[in-house]
Amino acid sequence: QVQLVESGGALVQAGGSLRLSCAACGFYFPIYDMSWIRRAPGKGLEWISGIRSGGGSPGYSESVKGRFTIARDDDKNTVYLQMTKLKAGDKAVYYCTKGRSSTTYYASDADQGTQVTVAS
Numbered sequence: 001q002v003q004l005v006e007s008g009g010a011l012v013q014a015g016g017s018l019r020l021s022c023a024a025c026g027f028y029f030p031i032y033d034m035s036w037i038r039r040a041p042g043k044g045l046e047w048i049s050g051i052r053s054g055g056g057s058p059g060y061s062e063s064v065k066g067r068f069t070i071a072r073d074d075d076k077n078t079v080y081l082q083m084t085k086l087k088a089g090d091k092a093v094y095y096c097t098k099g100r101s102s103t104t105y106y107a108s109d110a111d112q113g114t115q116v117t118v119a120s
Contacts, residue, residue: 002024002025002026002027002098002109003024003025003026003079004022004023004024004095004096004097004111004112005022005023005024005107005112006020006021006022006075006094006095006096006112006113006114007020007021007022007023007114008020008021008114009017009093009094009113009114009115009116009117010116011116011117011118011119012086012116012117012118012119013086013118013119014087014088014097014118014119014120015063015085015086016025016118017032017082017083017084017085017086018083018085018086018116019080019081019082019083020036020080020081020114020116021078021079021080022034022036022078022079022080022081022096022099023076023077023078024077024078024079024096025077025096027078028035029074030053030054030074031053032053032098033050033051033053033098033099033100033104034047034050034051034070034072034079034096034097034098034099034100034110035047035048035050035051035092035097035098035099035100035105036048036049036068036070036079036081036095036097037094037095037096037105037107037110037115038051038090038092038093038094038116039092039093039095039099039110040052040089040091040092041091041092045095045107046061046092047061047101047102047105048060048061048063048064048068049061049064049068049070050070050099050101050105051070051071051072051079051082051100052100054074055071055072055074057100058070058071059100059101061102063089064083064090067084067085067086068069068081068082068083068084068085069081069082069084070082079096081094083087083094083116086116086118087114088118088120089117089118090116091116091117092115092116092117093114093116094113094114094115094116095109095110095111095112095113095114095116096109098110099110099111
């Protein structure tokens with residue numbers, strides 16, 4: 001059974017930083033591309049970043065490019081999202097999913113998530 005457990009969300013001041021983690025189990029993590037997506041209050045799912053199996057080709061949406069960095073540690077079956085220069089508009093529940101891009105991420109993987117709140 002696929003399990004993706006996100007953590008690291010918190011209340012942070014605008015301009016601050018957070019690092020989110022997503023621990024994976026139930027599938028062979030190293031061969032999967034992974035993504036981070038988010039759902040802001042009252043909005044749909046938004047893909048924000050993805051990374052290839054092996055750690056190559058990180059990609060970002062325009063809304064986070066230059067502020068967020070995705071990384072993975074295949075020894076720990078974990079994908080990370082380093083977030084800097086946080087804005088009020090980054091307030092959302094953040095999820096990790098399999099898949100690399102806005103058209104290939106597995107929306108069905110979005111389950112528990114971790115809440116990020118940015119105070120302005």
